[in-house]
Amino acid sequence: MEFYEDGAFNQDLYRKAPVRIVWILKEALDYDRFSCQKECFEDAFKKEGLGPTWGLMAYVAHGILNIKEGKYLRWEDVPLHFEETTGSADSLKHIAAINAKKTPNNSSSGISVDKEIRSAFENNKELIFKQLDDLNPQILIFGYPEALKPIVEAIYRHFENESYIIHRHIGSIAETINKTKSRIYLWGYHPSHYKSEDKQCSYYQDILLAVSDYLQSNRDTKL
DSSP: OOOOBOEESSHHHHHHSSSOEEEEESOOBOOSSOSBHHHHHHHHHHHTOOHHHHHHHHHHHHHHHTOBTTBOOOGGGSOOTTOTTTOGGGGGGGOEEEESSOSOBOSSSOOOOHHHHHHHHHHHHHHHHHHHHHHOOSEEEEEOOGGGHHHHHHHHHHHHSSOOOOOEEETTEEEEEOTTSSOEEEEESOGGGOOSHHHHHHHHHHHHHHHHHHHHHHHHHHO
């Protein structure tokens, strides 16, 4: 497979979401029969199995989309992925995810190689910037180790035309808010890195705290 199409899981619902959320990740796994994120997503819903990456993203997205007046759901109160009527899996329909590498990982281990991801980003940079411009996100969540910091810096510079500086750390998440408060950048490890429930819970709480503070700060400014 030569190209894996990614972006918004559902363009219409993404545009109508209360906040526009984009995860920026490394690469898709090679599922052999899928050439785009939409096909893989539809199959996941059919089988009611999101996998570790999308599963944690769904919890976090559900939490963000349901923030009210600076308050957010506790980790244990987020509904299960396919729980009837309220399942957190539906939250993925309101977000987007794009990969630095546009060809799937077909290695037997499924482990990403940082050097390959950086090279792929350089090759795909203009496409990725166009995707991001079209999506116009308010919340950008990076899933990268320190070795891939240049990608975080390049995307921040593309939007803000200035050097990337971390404003604060919340647990494992590095937070940066641009000068106009129109975007928040959250940089942590890839969602699949957080394997135990305790670590997944911490990832959720760190991101929800950062986003709720950001949204509340914007709300207070407008009052």
